[in-house]
Structure formats: C-alpha cells, structure tokens
Amino acid sequence: MTSDIDEALDWQGREIDCGSCAHAELRAASRCRLKHACVQDRYARRIDRFFNWNPDLANNYVGHPHFEVRAIAAKHASVFLLPPLLDDAEETVRWNAARRLPKRLIMRLRRDPHREVRIRIVSMIDDADLIPMMSDSDYYVRLVIARKIDPRLLGPLIEDVEPEVRRVVAQRAPRDWLLGMATDTAAGVRIEIAKRLAPDLLSRLRSDADWRVRYEVASRIALRELGPLADDEDELVRDMARGRLSGLAERSMERPR
Incomplete structure (x- = not known):
C-alpha cells in the first residue's frame, strides 16, 4: 500500500498532473520536481522547496487558496x-x-x-510597546514578556495570577522590589526571592512554610541570624545551618591569639 507521503496530491486531495501545470517549463529546467519541489503539492516541505528554487514566482501565490502556499510565498514575495x-x-x-x-x-x-x-x-x-500586552489573556504571552522586557517595567506583573510569571519577575526585578514580593503565595516565587535578597534581609523568610525557601535562607543569611535554623524541622536545612556555624567556629579557633 502506498503511504500518503509517497503520493503527489494537491491541497484538495487530487492527484497532481504535471502535464497540465502552468509551470511545465520549470520541470524541464530542473526547477521543480514531482514529490520533491512542487507548488501544487499539499505538503509544506515540498512547497517550501519550490519557492526556495523559484523565489521570483512567490508574488503570484500570495493569494493562493491553500494557506500553506500563501504562508510560504510570504517568505519570498515583495x-x-x-x-x-x-x-x-x-x-x-x-x-x-x-x-x-x-x-x-x-x-x-x-x-x-x-x-x-x-x-x-x-x-x-520592545519595552514600551510591550506594556499593553502585559494584560494578555494567555499566561505564556505574559511569561515571554516577563523574560524580555526591561526589568524596571515589570511592575504590572508582580501580582500576575500565574505563579510562573511571578517567578520570572522575582528573578529579574530590581532588588529593591524583592521585599515587597516576599509574601508571595507561591513557594517557587519565594525561592527566587531568597536567592537574590541581601543576606541581611533574609530573616523575613527564615520561618517560611516551605523547606526549600528556608534552605536557601540557611545558605545565605547573615551568620548572626542563622541560629534558629540550626534546629529547623527539616534535616537538609539543619545541616546547611550547622555546617555554616561549624565553619565559623573552626575559623575562630584558627585565629592567632
């Protein structure tokens, strides 16, 4: 049985007849080939190859009834x-x-x-032209904007309904915005904040409900604020805090008297 891809069918499912094609002369000049480079074919790859070989013909096809032909012709047309x-x-x-x-x-x-x-x-x-799109109904549009727009323009996305958008904001926003985001309901957002807040400000997150946030805090918080985390309910958090405190104690013992 012949598979569909091995057949030469046009966009309406009819068999292609090279003899009746308006571009018969191209075939003789090796500028088109059935099942390989053909504007009549319904497969986009074959249409694309036809216009790569014959870009000068694209102007004639921007109004073709098959959308694949119009789309590919648009790459080459005036x-x-x-x-x-x-x-x-x-x-x-x-x-x-x-x-x-x-x-x-x-x-x-x-x-x-x-x-x-x-x-x-x-x-x-860019930037100012993106601002009207920050209220787009699709979260992924807003996410792409959050990744691209100047960080100083991220304000409208701080309270976005999608946690992943807010997480990207937390990664890119000016650091002086981070404390205002520290109570975000999504742990993933608070983790990013814990990674960027200045050590002296991390005490705000020291009692966070999520152990991953507390672990980031334990790894970066100022040593004088670290004590309570040495008795954290999570083993990884305790180990991080105690490891840092132990290192401090060892350095103190090594100092010359």
Whole structure:
C-alpha cells in the first residue's frame, strides 16, 4: 500500500498532473520536481522547496487558496504585497507576513486572536510597546514578556495570577522590589526571592512554610541570624545551618591569639 507521503496530491486531495501545470517549463529546467519541489503539492516541505528554487514566482501565490502556499510565498514575495496578509484567516500566513514588515505595520497583531502570533510579536517589539500586552489573556504571552522586557517595567506583573510569571519577575526585578514580593503565595516565587535578597534581609523568610525557601535562607543569611535554623524541622536545612556555624567556629579557633 502506498503511504500518503509517497503520493503527489494537491491541497484538495487530487492527484497532481504535471502535464497540465502552468509551470511545465520549470520541470524541464530542473526547477521543480514531482514529490520533491512542487507548488501544487499539499505538503509544506515540498512547497517550501519550490519557492526556495523559484523565489521570483512567490508574488503570484500570495493569494493562493491553500494557506500553506500563501504562508510560504510570504517568505519570498515583495514586501509591498504583504500588508493585506496581516488580515489573512490563517495565523501562519499572518505571522510570516509580519516577520518581514516594519514594526509600525505589525503593532495591531498584539491583539491577534491566535496566541502563537502574539507570542511571536513579542519577540519583534520592545519595552514600551510591550506594556499593553502585559494584560494578555494567555499566561505564556505574559511569561515571554516577563523574560524580555526591561526589568524596571515589570511592575504590572508582580501580582500576575500565574505563579510562573511571578517567578520570572522575582528573578529579574530590581532588588529593591524583592521585599515587597516576599509574601508571595507561591513557594517557587519565594525561592527566587531568597536567592537574590541581601543576606541581611533574609530573616523575613527564615520561618517560611516551605523547606526549600528556608534552605536557601540557611545558605545565605547573615551568620548572626542563622541560629534558629540550626534546629529547623527539616534535616537538609539543619545541616546547611550547622555546617555554616561549624565553619565559623573552626575559623575562630584558627585565629592567632
């Protein structure tokens, strides 16, 4: 039985007939090949290969009824033909057009209905232009913004409903914001705060409910604040605290009298 990938079918499932193709001359010139490089084929890889071989023909296909053809043609066609594709029904077409257009034309895609388009738009714009997207309904869009935007602009995401977004904020925000985030309900966020707070400020987290937070505190807190953690209910926390205190005692004994 012949598998689908071994067949030459167009986007409507019909067998491809090279004899009736408008590009018959390309075949003679080895600029297309059935089941390998063909604009009529329904497989994106074969369409892509066709336009790689014949980029000069892309302008003729930005209005093709098959979205894969439009999307791949958008990679090669004249940029002057691309603005209408920002309104295409298929997100892949919109994105391939957007990636080649100036920023002033793609800003409206910040509100695109498809999350993948919005995520990719984030990669193309910066800081002030990202602020309106910080309230995006999709958490991953907000997460990508949190990873990219200038740390001084992260304020609106401090109380984001998604803990992973707040965790990235804790990793990147200015250090003088961290105490204000120390009561976050997610342990993962508090762990990141414990990793970055100045040692003298870690006493705020010394009694944290999560042992992982207390472990980070025990590893970094000022030695004069370490004592209570030597009797922590968690063995790893106790060992870290006692190890640091033991090291302090040994150094004190080694000092010349």
